[in-house]
Amino acid sequence: MSDxxxxxxxxxxxxxxxxxxxxxxxxxxxxxxxxxxVANSLASALDRLQEMNFDVILLDxxxxxxQGLDSLHxxxxxxxxxxxxVLTVLQDEESGVKAVASxxxxxxxxxxxxxxxxxRSIRYSIxxxxxxISLRExxxxxxxxxxxxxxxxxVSQGGILRMVNPMVIAMTGFSDQELMSKPLQSFFHPDDRxxxxxxxxxxLRGEAVPTRHAFxxxxxxxxxxxxxxxxxxxxxxxxxxxxxxxxDITDRKLAEEALQLKDLAISSSINAIAISDVSGNLxxxxxxxxxxxxxxxxxxxLGRSVLSFWKIPDQAQQAIERLQVHGxxxxxxxxxxxxxxxxxxxxxANLVRDSSGTPVALMAAFMDxxxxxxxxxxxxxxxxxxxxxxxxxxxxxxxxxTLEEIYQELVGILPESWQYPEITCARIxxxxxxxxxxxxxxxxxxxxASIKVNNVARGTIEICYLEERPEEYEGPFLKEERxxxxxxxxxxxRIIEQRVAEEALVKxxxxxxxxxxxxxxxxxxxxxDISNLLTPVMAYAEMISFDAETPGPSKRKADRIVxxxxxxxxxxxxxxxxxxxxxxxxxRMEPRDLGMIxxxxxxxxxxxxxxxxxxxxxxxxxxxxxxxxxxxxxxxxVGILENSVEAAERDDLALExxxxxxxxxxxxxxxxxxxxxxxxxxxxxxxxxxxxxxxxKRFAVGTHRGVASSLVIGSAIVSQLGxxxxxxxxxxxxxxxxxxxxxxxxxxxxxxx
Amino acid sequence: xxxxxxxxxxxxxxxxxxxxxxxxxxxxxAGFALDGKEAVRMFEAMNPRPDIIxxxxxxxxxxxxxxxxxxxxxxxxxKVLFVSADANSRESALSSGAxxxxxxxxxxxxxxxxxxxLSGKSAPR
Numbered sequence: 001m002s003d004x005x006x007x008x009x010x011x012x013x014x015x016x017x018x019x020x021x022x023x024x025x026x027x028x029x030x031x032x033x034x035x036x037x038v039a040n041s042l043a044s045a046l047d048r049l050q051e052m053n054f055d056v057i058l059l060d061x062x063x064x065x066x067q068g069l070d071s072l073h074x075x076x077x078x079x080x081x082x083x084x085x086v087l088t089v090l091q092d093e094e095s096g097v098k099a100v101a102s103x104x105x106x107x108x109x110x111x112x113x114x115x116x117x118x119x120r121s122i123r124y125s126i127x128x129x130x131x132x133i134s135l136r137e138x139x140x141x142x143x144x145x146x147x148x149x150x151x152x153x154x155v156s157q158g159g160i161l162r163m164v165n166p167m168v169i170a171m172t173g174f175s176d177q178e179l180m181s182k183p184l185q186s187f188f189h190p191d192d193r194x195x196x197x198x199x200x201x202x203x204l205r206g207e208a209v210p211t212r213h214a215f216x217x218x219x220x221x222x223x224x225x226x227x228x229x230x231x232x233x234x235x236x237x238x239x240x241x242x243x244x245x246x247x248d249i250t251d252r253k254l255a256e257e258a259l260q261l262k263d264l265a266i267s268s269s270i271n272a273i274a275i276s277d278v279s280g281n282l283x284x285x286x287x288x289x290x291x292x293x294x295x296x297x298x299x300x301x302l303g304r305s306v307l308s309f310w311k312i313p314d315q316a317q318q319a320i321e322r323l324q325v326h327g328x329x330x331x332x333x334x335x336x337x338x339x340x341x342x343x344x345x346x347x348x349a350n351l352v353r354d355s356s357g358t359p360v361a362l363m364a365a366f367m368d369x370x371x372x373x374x375x376x377x378x379x380x381x382x383x384x385x386x387x388x389x390x391x392x393x394x395x396x397x398x399x400x401x402t403l404e405e406i407y408q409e410l411v412g413i414l415p416e417s418w419q420y421p422e423i424t425c426a427r428i429x430x431x432x433x434x435x436x437x438x439x440x441x442x443x444x445x446x447x448x449a450s451i452k453v454n455n456v457a458r459g460t461i462e463i464c465y466l467e468e469r470p471e472e473y474e475g476p477f478l479k480e481e482r483x484x485x486x487x488x489x490x491x492x493x494r495i496i497e498q499r500v501a502e503e504a505l506v507k508x509x510x511x512x513x514x515x516x517x518x519x520x521x522x523x524x525x526x527x528x529d530i531s532n533l534l535t536p537v538m539a540y541a542e543m544i545s546f547d548a549e550t551p552g553p554s555k556r557k558a559d560r561i562v563x564x565x566x567x568x569x570x571x572x573x574x575x576x577x578x579x580x581x582x583x584x585x586x587x588r589m590e591p592r593d594l595g596m597i598x599x600x601x602x603x604x605x606x607x608x609x610x611x612x613x614x615x616x617x618x619x620x621x622x623x624x625x626x627x628x629x630x631x632x633x634x635x636x637x638v639g640i641l642e643n644s645v646e647a648a649e650r651d652d653l654a655l656e657x658x659x660x661x662x663x664x665x666x667x668x669x670x671x672x673x674x675x676x677x678x679x680x681x682x683x684x685x686x687x688x689x690x691x692x693x694x695x696x697k698r699f700a701v702g703t704h705r706g707v708a709s710s711l712v713i714g715s716a717i718v719s720q721l722g723x724x725x726x727x728x729x730x731x732x733x734x735x736x737x738x739x740x741x742x743x744x745x746x747x748x749x750x751x752x753x
Numbered sequence: 754x755x756x757x758x759x760x761x762x763x764x765x766x767x768x769x770x771x772x773x774x775x776x777x778x779x780x781x782x783a784g785f786a787l788d789g790k791e792a793v794r795m796f797e798a799m800n801p802r803p804d805i806i807x808x809x810x811x812x813x814x815x816x817x818x819x820x821x822x823x824x825x826x827x828x829x830x831x832k833v834l835f836v837s838a839d840a841n842s843r844e845s846a847l848s849s850g851a852x853x854x855x856x857x858x859x860x861x862x863x864x865x866x867x868x869x870x871l872s873g874k875s876a877p878r
Contacts, residue, residue, distance in 0.1 A: 524839075528811060531838030534858040536770045542861045543773075562860070569858045573840050580841050 005033035006122065007053070011045040011071075012038065012060040012087065017110060021058065021087075021118070028115030032123075042066040042074055049075075049082075056122050057084045058108075061095055069098060077103030083129035085121055105129055152227075152248075155234065157241035159183050171227075171248050173220030189216035189224055203231060204240065214249060226253035272366040275352070278359050280306045280320055292345070292368040294337035306362070311336045319349065323362060327351045332369065344373040381480035384417040388488060396495055403499055407435040410492065414463065418481055423466045428492075430459030441466060447477045449489035453496045461489050523579060527572050538565035570642070574713040577635055581720045594670075595620050598657050601637035605655070609645050613652040620659035632721075636714045640674050640741050643711050648678035662744075670745045675730050677738035686727040686735075711741070718743050756872035757783035759803035761792040761820060762836075763812050767857075771807060778865050780805075780872075789815025793823045802828055805871050808851065810837035818842065818849045825850035832871045836864070 012018050018038050025034055037054070039045035042065045045057075059075065061068050077084045086099040086107040096107025105125035108118055146153050152167040161168075161180045169176055172187065185193055192215040202209045212230040219225055226249045234243040266273050272289035276282045282302050293309060295301050306320070307313040311334040323329040330348040337343060349364035395401065395409045407428045415424035415437060427436040430451060445465035450457040463485060469476035541561035544550050550558065595618070602616045641655055656675040661668060715725040723745040730738035758780050762768045768785055775782055783803040786792035789812040796806070806824060810817035817835060824831050835846040838857040846854050853867050868874075 528838045531857045532764050532767060535764075535838070536766045538858040539770050539774065539861055543777075546861075565858055566860070569856070573856065576840050 003033075005035040006055045006126070007035045008037070008056050008058065008122070009045065009048055009054045010036060010038045010058045011040075011042065011063065012058070013040045013062075013064050014060070017060065017087070020110065024113070024115035024118045026115070028119045030116075030119045032119065040064075042071055046074070054082050056126055057082050058087055059084055059104075060087045061092070061099070068095060069102060072099050072102055072104055081129065081133055083125035085125050152244075152246040154179075154244050154246065155236050155241050156184055156244060157236050157239060159185065162236050162241065168246070171219070171225065171246070172217065178220075187217050189218055192216050200242070203233065203242065206233075214253070226250045269365075272368075274306065274364055274366070276306050276362045278324070278351075278362060280362065282306060283361065289366065292337075292343060292366060293335065294339050294341070306364075309335055311342055319347070320362065323349050323351055324359065335366075343368050343370045345369065378480075381478065381484075385480070385484050385487070388413065388417040388484060389491065392488070392491060392495075403496060404433070404435070406495065407492075410488070411435045411437055414461070414488070417484060418463060418465075419476075419478060420465060420467075420469060423469075425464050425466060427462045427464075428459065429462070439466065440464070445469065445476050447474060447481065447485055449485040451489045451496070452493045453500070458493070458496070461485055461492070520579065523575070527576055531569060531572055534565055534569060538562055538569070541565065567646075570639070573635075574639055577632055578713050578717055578720070581632060581717045594659055597634045598637065598659060601634045601641065602655070602657060604634075604638050605641045605645065608642060611651075612645065614645065614655060615653075616655040616657065618657045620657075621661055632717060636717055636743070637672070637674065639714050640711060641676075643714075644674070644676035644678055644739075648676065650678075653678060667746065672743040673740055674743075675738065675740040677730060680729060680735045680737060681727055681739045683735055686739075718745075722746060755779040755781050756804040756868075756874070757781045757801075758868070759783045759792075759796065759799065759806045760785040761789075761806065761812065761817065762809045763787050764809075767809075774861055774864065778868070780868065788813035789817070789820045792820045796824050797827060802831065804832065805868060806831060806833045808833050808835050808846075810835065810839050810842045810846065818845050821846065821849040821851055834867055834871060 010018055010021055012021075022036070037048060039048050040063075042063050045059075048054075049057075057075065059071060061071055063071055066074060072084065072086060075084060083105040084103070086096055086104045087110055088096040088099075088107055090109050090112050093107075093109060096104075096109070099107055105128055106121045108121060146165045149165055149167055152171050153163075153165040154161050154168050155163040160182075161184060164176050164179050168179060172179065174187075179187075185197070188196055196215055199209050199213065211232075212228055214226055214228050216224050217227055227246050228249045229244055229246045231242045231244045234241050266284075267286045269286055270288055272292045273286045274282055274289050275284040282304050285298060285301055290296065290298060290301065293301075307316045310316040315333055319329050319331065319333070328348075328350040330346075332344060332346050335343045335345040346367045346369045347364055349362060351359050352361040352363050354360045391413045392410060395406055395413075401409075407430060411426045411428050414426040415421045418424040425437045425440040427434060427440050428451070441464065442462075443464045443466055445468065446462060447464075448460045448462040451459040451461060463477075463481070465476055473479040474482050538561070541558045545555050545558035545562065547555075598618045598620055602618055606614055606616065637657065641657075644655065645653055654677045656673070658673040658675070660671045660673075662671045718725040723743055725741065725743050728740040728742060729735050730740050755778075758771075758775055760768060760771050760775075760782065762771065762785065765787075768787075771785075772782055783799065784795055786795050791814075792808075792812070793815065796802070808817045808821055812820065815823075817837065821833050821835070824833065829850075831850075833851040835842075835851040835854045836857060836859065837843075837846070837854070840856045843854045843856075852871060855864055855867055
């Protein structure tokens with residue numbers, strides 16, 4: 001204790017009692033010095049207390065201006081820092097006891113208390129008051145802490161809350177009575193109850209448990225709130241308890257969840273997404289980003305400058321600058337992948353600002369549009385190619401256009417199909433001539449293709465760029481342009497081939513026509529004049545034969561001449577007929593009386609060979625027929641029958657002429673069968689008349705093997721008229737007993753009644 | 754006097770043959786023309802008209818068909834025997850008014866048969 005004197009105020013109106021107190025202090029022989037002031041009324045005491053601080057107050061309960069405990073209350077002992085000791089008399093010790101209950105530190109019985117007791121009481125009172133005050137202050141602090149805490153604080157014991165602060169009430173919405181009357185469990189979210197109980201038990205057993213954990217509670221309004229709680233073991237009223245601090249983390253949890261969702265959305269996005277700091281160093285990228293840039297390791301990418309991912313970093317730098325100025329940027333750039341390959345990328349970037357508007361990051365989404373670009377590019381090139389070919393086809397199709405005009409027009413349209421038409425010129429060099437665009441000038445950026453005509457290079461197509469352009473597939477030229485120029489060279493070659501062939505064909509056709517006309521004229525001239533020349537020969541021979549004076553052998557010789565002349569004339573007639581049929585293509589089909597034709601033919605043959613005994617039968621079913629070259633039918637029949645007579649070399653010959661209409665599978669045909677019982681025709685010769693045989697072969701066989709020309713020519717006429725002619729044996733299997741010549745005209749070649 | 758025949762023929766060998774044959778079979782030659790125009794002119798001047806005209810097709814200046822048409826115009830009753838090496842002219846000859854047609858080279862008997870028929874000397878066989 002310090003050596004300072006104890007400042008003491010004695011509130012006592014009785015001077016004797018004041019003296020008594022002084023006596024008591026002296027009597028105690030204490031070393032403690034007292035600095036004593038006396039107030040003889042409550043009013044003067046209160047004044048003194050206003051003026052200075054005292055270490056202790058001795059209060060008499062019987063004062064002139066205040067009596068009993070009222071005096072004590074007036075001094076407000078609970079609040080006052082100065083301890084108060086009440087002075088009372090033995091008869092009224094009860095007042096002393098009451099005074100202590102009302103805030104006095106002690107009471108002293110006047111006249112019955114020893115000095116040492118008084119001193120000890122004073123010292124203890126002072127000491128106790130100190131303790132009381134510090135305790136009260138500490139409690140006050142604690143109360144303020146607990147009551148005013150922003151955290152919820154509560155004490156739980158045996159599954160029940162024993163203490164809660166106002167924050168708990170605020171957070172849960174329950175009153176303190178509700179909180180402390182129900183099991184703690186009932187406030188937890190059902191899903192979290194087991195977990196919390198487990199933690200609680202482990203904590204009580206003294207195990208190490210996390211000091212903080214999150215759980216959900218159900219508030220009074222039924223809402224679920226996320227809480228973070230930390231607990232420490234403590235004692236409450238002497239028994240183990242838990243002191244818990246709890247914070248509402250609902251907002252934080254929701255924010256976390258939202259953030260997690262955003263993270264998930266970004267990482268699972270098919271768009272590549274990257275976030276960098278404002279200066280362009282990567283902070284975060286998603287898997288799609290790694291994929292399109294061909295990167296495997298995310299860590300390898302993070303921290304790198306975004307510029308390093310582009311073919312032209314300057315372009316990316318400009319994009320970032322624009323982004324920083326305008327807040328967003330979108331466009332297309334060429335990306336450089338890890339393996340060095342390039343990709344076309346569509347970029348949409350924006351500046352990320354915090355709530356105060358300060359830029360904090362750059363964010364961009366990327367889409368790999370390489371395929372799309374390629375497809376677009378291909379389609380574009382394809383269009384150019386098609387356009388070039390379309391124009392070429394259009395030029396070529398123009399009536400009367402010459403090859404030279406085609407070259408000149410083609411040269412004019414070519415630059416349009418190249419990537420930079422404004423600086424493109426073209427030239428075609430062909431057959432010593434040049435066809436060029438007005439701006440043609442040879443340059444270092446040249447592409448050419450040869451024009452091959454029937455596999456021989458005849459010229460070139462050349463394309464030049466008049467200014468330098470970036471390197472592509474072949475110098476500044478695209479792969480497609482190489483294909484196009486080759487294709488045009490090839491096409492042009494074909495056009496030339498076609499033109500040349502067409503011209504040759506026109507020429508050949510003309511020549512063939514001329515030759516035919518000439519051949520016809522020559523034949524006509526020859527046939528006519530030979531017939532004229534033969535006329536007197538035949539007539540004079542005949543006269544010699546007739547002349548009665550002509551000797552027998554000479555007469556026979558003259559007859560031979562006549563015979564040969566007749567054969568020659570008949571041959572010429574047949575040839576004329578064939579020529580006539582060949583010239584005739586569109587003669588109208590006229591109905592002709594078939595019976596009359598057949599009868600007339602037979603009559604003519606009989607008359608021709610009146611010296612021979614020829615029997616002939618005519619059988620026909622159709623009265624009227626019409627077919628191409630119908631007027632020739634009689635002559636054909638006569639020619640064939642005469643041939644039979646000539647070949648027979650006998651005087652008696654039986655001929656049969658039969659005409660029938662044949663129906664086969666709805667097709668009608670006119671069938672003529674000319675039968676003789678002569679010597680027949682050998683099988684190998686018969687084959688030569690097959691319609692499918694080459695007519696030239698037919699003539700060759702006919703002339704060389706002695707088959708009568710009328711049969712050969714007759715067969716040629718029939719085939720010219722669309723019919724068939726073939727030879728059968730009169731008696732099947734025996735070619736020596738006569739033959740049957742069959743002529744068949746199809747339906748379109750005749751009409752029957 | 755036999756029937757009078759006017760011969761139109763440009764080939765002199767054939768013309769000579771006609772004169773031999775006609776004389777041999779009792780026909781009289783009324784005249785002969787070597788080209789188409791001459792034939793028309795001569796026919797027009799003939800009085801009396803010939804009984805029969807032997808007509809060739811291929812003639813200088815005018816064809817036998819054209820001459821026949823002219824003759825038929827002047828004398829629709831004229832009898833024209835067409836004798837030609839051109840067998841294909843048969844139809845046009847008959848339609849131009851010719852009465853009959855013989856192809857060269859002919860056999861004398863064939864020619865005479867037709868002439869006889871036309872002149873009424875005997876019926877055709």
